[in-house]
Amino acid sequence: MALALVTLLAACASTTPPPPRQAASELAAVPFFPQTAYQCGPAALATVLVHSGVATSPETLAPQVYLPDRQGSLQLELQAATRRAGRIPYTLDTSPEALLAELAAGNPVLVLQNLGLRSIPRWHYAVVVGYEPTQQRVILRSGTERRREERWSRFMASWARAGFWGLVVPPPGELPASASAEGIGPELARQEAQLEPALARAAWERALLRWPEDPDILFAAANARRMEAGPERAATLYQRLLRLAPAHQAARNNFADLLLQAGCPAAAARIIAPARAAAPGLAPPVRDAITSTAAAIASQLTDNAIDPAHCRALSEDLPKP
Amino acid sequence: MLKSRLFVMLQIVALLVASTMGTAQAAVIGNAEHFAQQDRSQQLAQIDAVLARDAVQQQMVAMGVSHADAMERIGALSNAELQQLAQSLDTLPAGGSALGVLGALFLVLLVLEILGVTNVFSGI
Numbered sequence: 001m002a003l004a005l006v007t008l009l010a011a012c013a014s015t016t017p018p019p020p021r022q023a024a025s026e027l028a029a030v031p032f033f034p035q036t037a038y039q040c041g042p043a044a045l046a047t048v049l050v051h052s053g054v055a056t057s058p059e060t061l062a063p064q065v066y067l068p069d070r071q072g073s074l075q076l077e078l079q080a081a082t083r084r085a086g087r088i089p090y091t092l093d094t095s096p097e098a099l100l101a102e103l104a105a106g107n108p109v110l111v112l113q114n115l116g117l118r119s120i121p122r123w124h125y126a127v128v129v130g131y132e133p134t135q136q137r138v139i140l141r142s143g144t145e146r147r148r149e150e151r152w153s154r155f156m157a158s159w160a161r162a163g164f165w166g167l168v169v170p171p172p173g174e175l176p177a178s179a180s181a182e183g184i185g186p187e188l189a190r191q192e193a194q195l196e197p198a199l200a201r202a203a204w205e206r207a208l209l210r211w212p213e214d215p216d217i218l219f220a221a222a223n224a225r226r227m228e229a230g231p232e233r234a235a236t237l238y239q240r241l242l243r244l245a246p247a248h249q250a251a252r253n254n255f256a257d258l259l260l261q262a263g264c265p266a267a268a269a270r271i272i273a274p275a276r277a278a279a280p281g282l283a284p285p286v287r288d289a290i291t292s293t294a295a296a297i298a299s300q301l302t303d304n305a306i307d308p309a310h311c312r313a314l315s316e317d318l319p320k321p
Numbered sequence: 322m323l324k325s326r327l328f329v330m331l332q333i334v335a336l337l338v339a340s341t342m343g344t345a346q347a348a349v350i351g352n353a354e355h356f357a358q359q360d361r362s363q364q365l366a367q368i369d370a371v372l373a374r375d376a377v378q379q380q381m382v383a384m385g386v387s388h389a390d391a392m393e394r395i396g397a398l399s400n401a402e403l404q405q406l407a408q409s410l411d412t413l414p415a416g417g418s419a420l421g422v423l424g425a426l427f428l429v430l431l432v433l434e435i436l437g438v439t440n441v442f443s444g445i
Contacts, residue, residue, distance in 0.1 A: 038417040064394060068385030072415030076406060080397035112416055115440055117433070125416035143418070154440050162414065189356035194399055220352045250350045257348050283358055286350060293348045 022100050026130030026139055027051075030108045032146040033058050040143060041065050041073025044125035045081060047141050048110050048169045054085045072123060075112060075165060082169055083194050088203055090176045090187060092166035096156065098178035099166060103131060105177030107168050108141075114161035123162070173202040181211040185220060192224075201228040208237075215245045223254060231262050235314045242271075249275040249282060253290045256297060264311035265300040271315075272297055370400040373407040380410045 031050045035043035035058070042058035042065055049056050064081040065073040082089035092098050092109060102109050109128045116122035126148075130139035136152040150158075159166075168176040175184065184207050192200045204221040211217050222237035238255035241248055252275035259268035272294050279290045307315075374395055381391040395403065406413070433439045 035418065040418050041416050044416075063387070063390045064397075067381070067410075067415060070384060070411070070415035070417070072417030074406070074410070074413050074415055076398065076402050076413075077394060080394065080402070084393075084397045112414060114414075117439060121414065123414040123416040124418065150440070154437075158440060186356045189352040190399060190401060192352055194397060216356070219355060223349075223352050250355055254349050285354055285358065289348055289350050296348060 022104075022131060022133055024130075024132050024134070025100075025103045026132070027103065027106060027108055028129075030127065030129045030141060032141050034144045034146070038071040039066065040125045041078060044110050044127050044141070045073075045078050047127045048108055048167070049082065049085050049087065051108055052087055052169045052171050054087060056085060073125070075167075078110070078125075078167060079191075080194070082167075083191065086196065086199065087169050087172065088188070088191065088195060088199065090168045090170070090179065090184075092164075092168055092176070093178050093180065093183060094164035094166075098176075099128060100131060101178040102166075102168050102176060103128065107170055107176060110167040110169070111159055112162040112165040113155075113158040115158055118161055121161070128166075172199060173206055175203065175206050175210065179207075179210075181207075181214045181217060185214075185216045189220060197224070197228050200224055213244060215241060215248055215251075218244070219248065219251050219254075222251070226254075226258060231258050231314060234258060239315075246274070247278070249278055249290060250286050253286065253293050257293050259311070259315060260293070260297050260300065262311065262314055264307040264314060265297055266305050266307045267311050267315040268293075268297045269301055369407075370403060373400070373403040376407040377403050377410060380407075384410070 029051075031047055033043040033046045039058060039062060042061040045061050045065065046056055046058045049061075061081055064084060065077045067073065067077075079089040079091075092102065099109055099111075111126055111128055113124045113126060114121045115124050124143070126140045126142035128138055128140055131137070132139060132149070135149075137149040138152055138155040140148045140150060140155075142148040168178075170176060179187075188200065188203055188207070201221075201224040204217070204224045207214075207217045208221045218237055218241040222234045222241065225237060226234035235255070235258060238251055238258065241251045242255065245251070252271050256268040256272035256275070259265075259271060272290065275290045276294045279287045279294075282290070377398070378391050378395055381394065382388060386394070398406065
Protein backbone atom coordinates (compact mmCIF):
# COMPACT_ATOMS: atom_id res chain seq x y z
CA MET A 1 0.00 0.00 0.00
CA ALA A 2 2.69 2.45 1.06
CA LEU A 3 4.78 1.34 -1.90
CA ALA A 4 1.87 1.85 -4.28
CA LEU A 5 1.41 5.32 -2.85
CA VAL A 6 5.07 6.16 -3.36
CA THR A 7 4.91 4.99 -6.98
CA LEU A 8 1.72 6.92 -7.55
CA LEU A 9 3.15 10.09 -6.06
CA ALA A 10 6.38 9.69 -7.96
CA ALA A 11 4.49 9.14 -11.18
CA CYS A 12 2.57 12.39 -10.98
CA ALA A 13 5.28 14.45 -9.36
CA SER A 14 5.63 16.93 -12.19
CA THR A 15 3.35 19.23 -10.22
CA THR A 16 4.99 19.81 -6.86
CA PRO A 17 2.86 20.63 -3.83
CA PRO A 18 2.54 24.36 -3.13
CA PRO A 19 4.60 25.79 -0.26
CA PRO A 20 2.59 25.52 2.93
CA ARG A 21 1.65 28.53 5.03
CA GLN A 22 3.49 27.62 8.15
CA ALA A 23 5.38 29.49 10.83
CA ALA A 24 9.13 29.64 10.28
CA SER A 25 11.03 26.90 12.06
CA GLU A 26 14.69 26.03 12.20
CA LEU A 27 16.41 23.44 14.33
CA ALA A 28 19.63 25.39 14.74
CA ALA A 29 21.07 22.93 17.28
CA VAL A 30 21.23 20.06 14.77
CA PRO A 31 24.94 19.25 14.33
CA PHE A 32 26.76 19.36 11.01
CA PHE A 33 29.24 16.88 9.53
CA PRO A 34 30.67 18.06 6.21
CA GLN A 35 30.81 15.14 3.81
CA THR A 36 33.95 13.87 2.19
CA ALA A 37 33.75 12.43 -1.35
CA TYR A 38 30.55 10.40 -1.85
CA GLN A 39 30.09 10.09 1.92
CA CYS A 40 26.84 12.01 2.24
CA GLY A 41 25.14 8.86 3.61
CA PRO A 42 27.37 8.50 6.71
CA ALA A 43 27.40 12.31 7.16
CA ALA A 44 23.61 12.70 7.00
CA LEU A 45 23.07 9.67 9.22
CA ALA A 46 25.56 10.95 11.81
CA THR A 47 23.66 14.26 11.81
CA VAL A 48 20.32 12.72 12.83
CA LEU A 49 21.86 10.10 15.14
CA VAL A 50 23.94 12.60 17.12
CA HIS A 51 20.89 14.85 17.35
CA SER A 52 18.95 11.94 18.91
CA GLY A 53 21.67 11.46 21.52
CA VAL A 54 23.94 8.81 19.99
CA ALA A 55 27.71 9.36 20.27
CA THR A 56 28.87 8.59 16.72
CA SER A 57 30.56 10.11 13.66
CA PRO A 58 30.59 9.69 9.86
CA GLU A 59 33.89 7.83 10.21
CA THR A 60 32.27 5.28 12.54
CA LEU A 61 29.23 4.89 10.29
CA ALA A 62 30.98 4.65 6.91
CA PRO A 63 32.00 0.95 7.29
CA GLN A 64 28.37 0.22 8.23
CA VAL A 65 26.65 1.87 5.26
CA TYR A 66 29.07 2.85 2.47
CA LEU A 67 29.26 0.69 -0.67
CA PRO A 68 32.60 1.56 -2.35
CA ASP A 69 31.71 0.37 -5.85
CA ARG A 70 28.36 2.17 -5.82
CA GLN A 71 30.02 5.30 -4.43
CA GLY A 72 27.10 5.71 -2.12
CA SER A 73 24.86 4.26 0.59
CA LEU A 74 21.51 2.46 0.37
CA GLN A 75 18.39 3.54 2.22
CA LEU A 76 17.92 0.12 3.82
CA GLU A 77 21.45 0.19 5.21
CA LEU A 78 20.93 3.63 6.73
CA GLN A 79 17.97 2.09 8.54
CA ALA A 80 20.00 -0.95 9.61
CA ALA A 81 22.84 1.24 10.93
CA THR A 82 20.29 3.30 12.88
CA ARG A 83 19.12 0.14 14.61
CA ARG A 84 22.72 -0.84 15.35
CA ALA A 85 23.09 2.54 17.07
CA GLY A 86 20.17 1.69 19.39
CA ARG A 87 17.58 3.90 17.69
CA ILE A 88 14.51 3.10 15.62
CA PRO A 89 14.41 4.50 12.07
CA TYR A 90 10.95 5.56 10.94
CA THR A 91 10.31 6.19 7.26
CA LEU A 92 8.23 9.29 6.76
CA ASP A 93 4.73 9.40 5.41
CA THR A 94 5.29 10.76 1.90
CA SER A 95 3.95 14.28 2.23
CA PRO A 96 5.18 17.83 2.81
CA GLU A 97 2.81 18.06 5.78
CA ALA A 98 4.63 15.18 7.48
CA LEU A 99 7.98 16.89 6.86
CA LEU A 100 6.81 20.12 8.49
CA ALA A 101 5.13 18.26 11.35
CA GLU A 102 8.45 16.63 12.18
CA LEU A 103 10.31 19.95 12.08
CA ALA A 104 7.70 21.48 14.38
CA ALA A 105 8.20 18.56 16.80
CA GLY A 106 11.97 19.08 16.79
CA ASN A 107 12.90 16.14 14.56
CA PRO A 108 15.29 16.80 11.66
CA VAL A 109 14.43 14.71 8.59
CA LEU A 110 17.02 12.79 6.59
CA VAL A 111 15.87 12.95 2.96
CA LEU A 112 16.92 11.29 -0.27
CA GLN A 113 17.07 13.73 -3.18
CA ASN A 114 17.55 13.06 -6.84
CA LEU A 115 19.50 16.10 -7.97
CA GLY A 116 19.65 14.90 -11.56
CA LEU A 117 16.98 13.56 -13.85
CA ARG A 118 14.78 10.51 -13.62
CA SER A 119 16.80 8.91 -16.41
CA ILE A 120 20.18 10.17 -15.13
CA PRO A 121 19.76 10.15 -11.37
CA ARG A 122 22.18 11.84 -8.94
CA TRP A 123 21.19 10.43 -5.57
CA HIS A 124 22.04 12.55 -2.57
CA TYR A 125 21.22 12.46 1.16
CA ALA A 126 20.70 15.65 3.11
CA VAL A 127 19.03 16.61 6.38
CA VAL A 128 16.13 19.07 6.45
CA VAL A 129 16.43 21.25 9.54
CA GLY A 130 14.10 24.15 8.80
CA TYR A 131 11.55 25.93 6.69
CA GLU A 132 11.28 29.62 6.02
CA PRO A 133 7.84 30.57 4.66
CA THR A 134 8.24 34.17 3.50
CA GLN A 135 11.11 33.33 1.13
CA GLN A 136 9.74 29.80 0.68
CA ARG A 137 13.07 28.19 1.48
CA VAL A 138 13.94 24.78 2.86
CA ILE A 139 17.00 24.80 5.13
CA LEU A 140 19.32 21.80 4.92
CA ARG A 141 22.54 20.34 6.22
CA SER A 142 23.86 19.17 2.87
CA GLY A 143 27.19 18.08 1.48
CA THR A 144 29.80 20.58 2.60
CA GLU A 145 27.27 23.30 3.44
CA ARG A 146 26.26 23.75 7.06
CA ARG A 147 23.23 25.86 6.20
CA ARG A 148 22.03 25.41 2.66
CA GLU A 149 18.84 27.14 1.52
CA GLU A 150 16.86 25.64 -1.35
CA ARG A 151 13.78 27.07 -3.00
CA TRP A 152 10.70 25.11 -1.94
CA SER A 153 9.76 24.22 -5.52
CA ARG A 154 13.27 23.01 -6.38
CA PHE A 155 13.63 21.02 -3.19
CA MET A 156 10.23 19.41 -3.69
CA ALA A 157 11.05 18.49 -7.29
CA SER A 158 14.29 16.78 -6.25
CA TRP A 159 12.55 15.06 -3.32
CA ALA A 160 9.67 13.94 -5.57
CA ARG A 161 12.18 12.37 -7.95
CA ALA A 162 13.35 10.27 -4.98
CA GLY A 163 9.82 9.18 -4.08
CA PHE A 164 9.53 11.64 -1.15
CA TRP A 165 11.68 9.30 0.93
CA GLY A 166 12.50 10.61 4.40
CA LEU A 167 13.79 9.13 7.64
CA VAL A 168 13.13 10.29 11.20
CA VAL A 169 15.18 9.10 14.19
CA PRO A 170 13.50 10.24 17.41
CA PRO A 171 15.09 9.76 20.84
CA PRO A 172 14.34 6.33 22.45
CA GLY A 173 10.70 5.89 23.44
CA GLU A 174 9.52 8.74 21.21
CA LEU A 175 7.56 8.36 17.97
CA PRO A 176 7.57 10.59 14.90
CA ALA A 177 5.08 13.44 15.22
CA SER A 178 3.52 12.52 11.88
CA ALA A 179 3.07 8.81 12.69
CA SER A 180 -0.36 7.22 12.17
CA ALA A 181 -1.83 4.19 13.90
CA GLU A 182 -2.05 2.30 10.58
CA GLY A 183 1.52 3.15 9.63
CA ILE A 184 3.36 2.65 12.89
CA GLY A 185 2.32 -0.99 13.50
CA PRO A 186 3.79 -2.50 10.34
CA GLU A 187 6.80 -0.17 10.53
CA LEU A 188 7.73 -1.32 14.04
CA ALA A 189 6.78 -4.96 13.57
CA ARG A 190 8.91 -5.43 10.46
CA GLN A 191 11.97 -4.15 12.35
CA GLU A 192 11.31 -5.69 15.74
CA ALA A 193 13.53 -8.75 15.28
CA GLN A 194 16.50 -6.40 14.73
CA LEU A 195 15.80 -4.25 17.81
CA GLU A 196 16.66 -4.61 21.47
CA PRO A 197 13.46 -5.97 23.10
CA ALA A 198 13.41 -3.12 25.65
CA LEU A 199 13.69 -0.53 22.87
CA ALA A 200 10.90 -2.12 20.86
CA ARG A 201 8.67 -2.39 23.89
CA ALA A 202 9.20 1.27 24.79
CA ALA A 203 8.06 2.19 21.29
CA TRP A 204 4.95 -0.02 21.51
CA GLU A 205 4.11 1.43 24.92
CA ARG A 206 4.40 4.95 23.51
CA ALA A 207 2.18 3.98 20.56
CA LEU A 208 -0.31 2.57 23.05
CA LEU A 209 -0.42 5.90 24.90
CA ARG A 210 -1.18 7.67 21.64
CA TRP A 211 -3.72 5.13 20.29
CA PRO A 212 -5.06 3.33 23.39
CA GLU A 213 -8.00 1.77 21.53
CA ASP A 214 -6.23 0.48 18.40
CA PRO A 215 -6.58 -3.35 18.40
CA ASP A 216 -3.38 -4.06 16.47
CA ILE A 217 -1.28 -1.81 18.68
CA LEU A 218 -2.86 -3.29 21.83
CA PHE A 219 -2.02 -6.74 20.49
CA ALA A 220 1.58 -5.86 19.65
CA ALA A 221 2.14 -4.07 22.96
CA ALA A 222 0.74 -7.06 24.86
CA ASN A 223 3.12 -9.40 23.03
CA ALA A 224 6.06 -7.08 23.70
CA ARG A 225 5.10 -6.86 27.38
CA ARG A 226 4.95 -10.61 27.66
CA MET A 227 8.54 -10.92 26.44
CA GLU A 228 9.81 -8.00 28.48
CA ALA A 229 7.64 -7.30 31.50
CA GLY A 230 6.09 -10.60 32.53
CA PRO A 231 2.67 -12.27 32.17
CA GLU A 232 0.66 -10.08 34.56
CA ARG A 233 1.25 -6.85 32.69
CA ALA A 234 0.64 -8.56 29.35
CA ALA A 235 -2.58 -10.17 30.62
CA THR A 236 -4.00 -6.74 31.46
CA LEU A 237 -3.57 -5.67 27.83
CA TYR A 238 -4.93 -8.89 26.29
CA GLN A 239 -8.02 -8.45 28.45
CA ARG A 240 -8.45 -4.81 27.47
CA LEU A 241 -8.11 -5.81 23.82
CA LEU A 242 -10.62 -8.66 24.06
CA ARG A 243 -13.16 -6.36 25.72
CA LEU A 244 -12.79 -3.96 22.77
CA ALA A 245 -12.53 -6.63 20.06
CA PRO A 246 -13.82 -10.04 21.26
CA ALA A 247 -13.24 -11.49 17.77
CA HIS A 248 -9.47 -10.77 17.78
CA GLN A 249 -8.58 -14.45 17.44
CA ALA A 250 -4.81 -13.91 17.40
CA ALA A 251 -5.12 -12.20 20.79
CA ARG A 252 -7.25 -15.07 22.10
CA ASN A 253 -4.59 -17.49 20.98
CA ASN A 254 -1.70 -15.64 22.59
CA PHE A 255 -3.62 -14.90 25.81
CA ALA A 256 -4.66 -18.55 26.07
CA ASP A 257 -1.04 -19.59 25.57
CA LEU A 258 0.04 -17.18 28.30
CA LEU A 259 -2.55 -18.62 30.69
CA LEU A 260 -1.52 -22.17 29.87
CA GLN A 261 2.16 -21.43 30.46
CA ALA A 262 1.21 -19.76 33.75
CA GLY A 263 -0.44 -23.00 34.88
CA CYS A 264 -4.05 -21.90 34.29
CA PRO A 265 -5.44 -24.40 31.76
CA ALA A 266 -9.11 -23.90 32.70
CA ALA A 267 -8.96 -20.15 32.07
CA ALA A 268 -6.98 -20.83 28.87
CA ALA A 269 -9.71 -23.20 27.66
CA ARG A 270 -12.41 -20.55 28.21
CA ILE A 271 -10.39 -17.99 26.22
CA ILE A 272 -9.47 -20.26 23.31
CA ALA A 273 -12.97 -21.75 22.82
CA PRO A 274 -14.41 -18.98 20.57
CA ALA A 275 -11.16 -18.84 18.57
CA ARG A 276 -11.27 -22.59 18.02
CA ALA A 277 -14.80 -22.28 16.70
CA ALA A 278 -13.73 -19.52 14.31
CA ALA A 279 -10.44 -21.17 13.28
CA PRO A 280 -11.55 -22.89 10.03
CA GLY A 281 -12.26 -19.51 8.43
CA LEU A 282 -8.94 -17.90 9.39
CA ALA A 283 -5.64 -17.45 7.56
CA PRO A 284 -3.31 -20.49 7.89
CA PRO A 285 -0.75 -19.08 10.37
CA VAL A 286 -3.44 -17.98 12.83
CA ARG A 287 -5.52 -21.12 12.29
CA ASP A 288 -2.56 -23.43 12.85
CA ALA A 289 -1.47 -21.56 15.97
CA ILE A 290 -4.99 -21.79 17.43
CA THR A 291 -5.22 -25.50 16.66
CA SER A 292 -1.85 -26.11 18.27
CA THR A 293 -2.66 -24.00 21.36
CA ALA A 294 -6.05 -25.67 21.78
CA ALA A 295 -4.45 -29.11 21.58
CA ALA A 296 -1.84 -28.15 24.19
CA ILE A 297 -4.59 -26.88 26.50
CA ALA A 298 -6.71 -30.01 26.02
CA SER A 299 -3.74 -32.23 26.94
CA GLN A 300 -3.33 -30.44 30.27
CA LEU A 301 -6.98 -30.07 31.15
CA THR A 302 -8.60 -32.70 33.35
CA ASP A 303 -12.36 -32.95 33.92
CA ASN A 304 -13.77 -30.32 36.26
CA ALA A 305 -10.32 -28.84 36.70
CA ILE A 306 -10.09 -25.68 38.77
CA ASP A 307 -7.14 -23.38 38.23
CA PRO A 308 -4.85 -22.54 41.17
CA ALA A 309 -5.49 -19.32 43.07
CA HIS A 310 -2.82 -17.23 41.32
CA CYS A 311 -4.74 -17.57 38.04
CA ARG A 312 -7.44 -15.27 39.32
CA ALA A 313 -5.09 -12.29 39.10
CA LEU A 314 -4.41 -13.10 35.45
CA SER A 315 -7.95 -13.78 34.31
CA GLU A 316 -10.54 -12.47 36.78
CA ASP A 317 -11.71 -9.87 34.29
CA LEU A 318 -12.41 -12.39 31.52
CA PRO A 319 -14.70 -11.18 28.77
CA LYS A 320 -17.69 -13.36 28.07
CA PRO A 321 -17.13 -15.45 24.93
CA MET B 322 38.61 -37.13 5.54
CA LEU B 323 37.08 -38.05 8.86
CA LYS B 324 37.19 -34.42 9.89
CA SER B 325 35.32 -33.18 6.83
CA ARG B 326 32.70 -35.92 7.30
CA LEU B 327 32.25 -34.89 10.87
CA PHE B 328 31.87 -31.30 9.75
CA VAL B 329 29.17 -32.22 7.23
CA MET B 330 27.36 -34.24 9.90
CA LEU B 331 27.50 -31.32 12.28
CA GLN B 332 26.11 -29.03 9.62
CA ILE B 333 23.21 -31.38 8.98
CA VAL B 334 22.43 -31.57 12.69
CA ALA B 335 22.63 -27.77 12.98
CA LEU B 336 20.27 -27.38 10.03
CA LEU B 337 17.77 -29.84 11.50
CA VAL B 338 17.84 -28.13 14.87
CA ALA B 339 17.42 -24.71 13.25
CA SER B 340 14.49 -25.86 11.12
CA THR B 341 12.65 -27.49 14.02
CA MET B 342 13.22 -24.54 16.34
CA GLY B 343 11.21 -22.40 13.94
CA THR B 344 8.13 -24.57 14.27
CA ALA B 345 8.35 -25.25 18.00
CA GLN B 346 6.90 -21.85 18.89
CA ALA B 347 4.04 -21.93 16.40
CA ALA B 348 1.52 -21.62 19.24
CA VAL B 349 2.21 -17.89 19.70
CA ILE B 350 1.55 -15.37 16.94
CA GLY B 351 4.36 -12.83 16.83
CA ASN B 352 4.08 -9.17 15.89
CA ALA B 353 5.98 -9.56 12.63
CA GLU B 354 3.71 -12.46 11.65
CA HIS B 355 0.56 -10.60 12.65
CA PHE B 356 1.34 -7.47 10.66
CA ALA B 357 2.82 -9.45 7.76
CA GLN B 358 -0.59 -11.02 7.15
CA GLN B 359 -1.60 -7.65 5.78
CA ASP B 360 1.42 -7.69 3.46
CA ARG B 361 1.97 -10.79 1.35
CA SER B 362 5.38 -9.71 0.12
CA GLN B 363 6.72 -10.07 3.66
CA GLN B 364 5.36 -13.60 3.96
CA LEU B 365 7.05 -14.65 0.76
CA ALA B 366 10.27 -13.10 1.99
CA GLN B 367 10.49 -15.65 4.80
CA ILE B 368 11.10 -18.48 2.37
CA ASP B 369 14.48 -17.64 0.93
CA ALA B 370 16.07 -15.81 3.83
CA VAL B 371 19.17 -18.02 3.89
CA LEU B 372 19.75 -17.72 0.16
CA ALA B 373 19.26 -13.96 0.30
CA ARG B 374 21.75 -13.66 3.15
CA ASP B 375 24.48 -15.39 1.13
CA ALA B 376 23.71 -13.44 -2.02
CA VAL B 377 23.86 -10.06 -0.28
CA GLN B 378 27.08 -10.92 1.50
CA GLN B 379 28.78 -11.98 -1.74
CA GLN B 380 27.62 -8.86 -3.54
CA MET B 381 28.73 -6.58 -0.71
CA VAL B 382 32.20 -8.09 -0.68
CA ALA B 383 32.34 -7.82 -4.49
CA MET B 384 31.47 -4.14 -4.13
CA GLY B 385 34.43 -3.49 -1.86
CA VAL B 386 33.08 -4.07 1.65
CA SER B 387 35.37 -6.09 3.94
CA HIS B 388 34.23 -9.59 4.97
CA ALA B 389 33.90 -8.64 8.63
CA ASP B 390 31.92 -5.48 7.87
CA ALA B 391 29.63 -7.35 5.46
CA MET B 392 28.81 -9.94 8.14
CA GLU B 393 27.89 -7.23 10.64
CA ARG B 394 25.85 -5.29 8.12
CA ILE B 395 23.87 -8.37 7.16
CA GLY B 396 23.18 -9.13 10.79
CA ALA B 397 21.43 -5.78 11.12
CA LEU B 398 19.03 -6.43 8.22
CA SER B 399 15.68 -8.20 8.48
CA ASN B 400 14.80 -11.14 6.22
CA ALA B 401 12.51 -8.99 4.11
CA GLU B 402 15.21 -6.35 3.73
CA LEU B 403 17.79 -8.97 2.76
CA GLN B 404 15.40 -10.31 0.17
CA GLN B 405 14.97 -6.86 -1.30
CA LEU B 406 18.73 -6.20 -1.35
CA ALA B 407 19.54 -9.59 -2.86
CA GLN B 408 17.47 -8.71 -5.89
CA SER B 409 18.58 -5.12 -6.35
CA LEU B 410 21.76 -4.24 -4.47
CA ASP B 411 23.24 -2.91 -7.72
CA THR B 412 20.20 -0.91 -8.84
CA LEU B 413 18.67 0.60 -5.69
CA PRO B 414 19.38 4.33 -5.23
CA ALA B 415 22.78 4.79 -3.59
CA GLY B 416 22.89 8.28 -2.18
CA GLY B 417 26.44 9.45 -2.77
CA SER B 418 27.23 12.99 -3.55
CA ALA B 419 26.33 16.07 -5.43
CA LEU B 420 30.01 16.17 -6.38
CA GLY B 421 31.42 14.73 -9.58
CA VAL B 422 30.73 15.39 -13.21
CA LEU B 423 29.18 13.00 -15.69
CA GLY B 424 31.60 13.56 -18.58
CA ALA B 425 29.66 13.88 -21.82
CA LEU B 426 26.44 14.56 -19.95
CA PHE B 427 27.92 17.68 -18.43
CA LEU B 428 26.65 20.04 -21.12
CA VAL B 429 23.15 18.55 -21.16
CA LEU B 430 22.91 18.89 -17.43
CA LEU B 431 24.30 22.39 -17.51
CA VAL B 432 21.61 23.45 -19.97
CA LEU B 433 18.90 21.80 -17.88
CA GLU B 434 20.36 23.48 -14.83
CA ILE B 435 20.20 26.89 -16.46
CA LEU B 436 16.62 26.17 -17.50
CA GLY B 437 15.89 25.36 -13.85
CA VAL B 438 14.86 21.74 -14.41
CA THR B 439 17.57 20.24 -12.20
CA ASN B 440 19.82 21.42 -9.41
CA VAL B 441 22.92 19.25 -9.75
CA PHE B 442 25.48 22.00 -9.79
CA SER B 443 24.02 24.18 -7.12
CA GLY B 444 24.29 21.06 -4.94
CA ILE B 445 28.07 21.05 -5.04
